[in-house]
Amino acid sequence: MENKYWVPAIERADAVLRLIAEHPGGLRLIDLSRQTDINKSSMFSLLNTLEKLNWIRRDKDDTFRLGSALGSIAGGYFKSNDLISSFHQEASQTKVKLGETIQLAELIGSEVLYLAKEEYPGPVRLTSEPGMRLPAHSTALGKVLLADLPDERIAELFATEPFRSSTPNTISDRRSLARELNRVRELGYGEDLEEAVQGFHCIAAPIVRQGKVVSAVSCSMLKHHWEAKRSFVLTELRMLASRLSAP
Structure with a gap:
């Protein structure tokens, strides 16, 4: 999408969140990197930020799943x-x-x-x-x-x-x-x-x-x-x- 006000970082975060949502069992950093074509270094920073915001969570096996913050946001949408x-x-x-x-x-x-x-x-x-x-x-x-x-x-x-x-x-x-x-x-x-x-x-x-x-x-x-x-x-x-x- 061509738009001078487009924010690529948000687009990448959106792609990652949607991909994780499609895999309830969780995905590892390397899986996310391969499937989104985002290099591992950038993916690490992106996942770290999303985790600190509670948009995703990291499990003991180093897989990522959707976090509690998204549940709150979704709940607000459904209520409104x-x-x-x-x-x-x-x-x-x-x-x-x-x-x-x-x-x-x-x-x-x-x-x-x-x-x-x-x-x-x-x-x-x-x-x-x-x-x-x-x-x-x-x-x-x-x-x-x-x-x-x-x-x-x-x-x-x-x-x-x-x-x-x-x-x-x-x-x-x-x-x-x-x-x-x-x-x-x-x-x-x-x-x-x-x-x-x-x-x-x-x-x-x-x-x-x-x-x-x-x-x-x-x-x-x-x-x-x-x-x-x-x-x-x-x-x-x-x-x-x-x-x-x-x-």
Whole structure:
């Protein structure tokens, strides 16, 4: 990005933090240096600064993980987001009606960022949590959010084929993705049939504010519940999305 006010040091710190976030098991200095192309001397100084600020922590095995300061910052963001607050209030009732977990997400580039989750207690628990990212093309949430973008932007985001696959059912090429997004635009909702996680189906509906899709809500369920619950879930999910959308 060309900008005379751009601060390269912050860009490097951002790259390091994002990389550590993608590896919960931790990464060593040499791993971070190799994957970011930042030399070891600069990486040492960067990690030392981030550690002193509690943005990261160093474990006994000399691996680095995210630190407590980021948790506080994230907590402040979630508390200040009125959509997240409204989601918890509204979705807490919807999850009881459906007997399923409800999630909220937004689009960040070619990925969905999970913002909030209202979990229904059950024998099987979804692994996705607020703060996690997943490829947009493999999720119902992502399809709904991508469907609001112009074709030119979709082409930019998915320039490289094949796409990353989570299961054998994941869409892996632009032509298939274009067909699926056209279907989402026609129907007004998106589906994921074992494309993100095997054994699970998911349905998602858009949240529209000021004429633009800003986020989406979804409901995931075990595959064998799909036929019996799909219609009811879709109705309730659309009602939830409507309540969360601005008038």
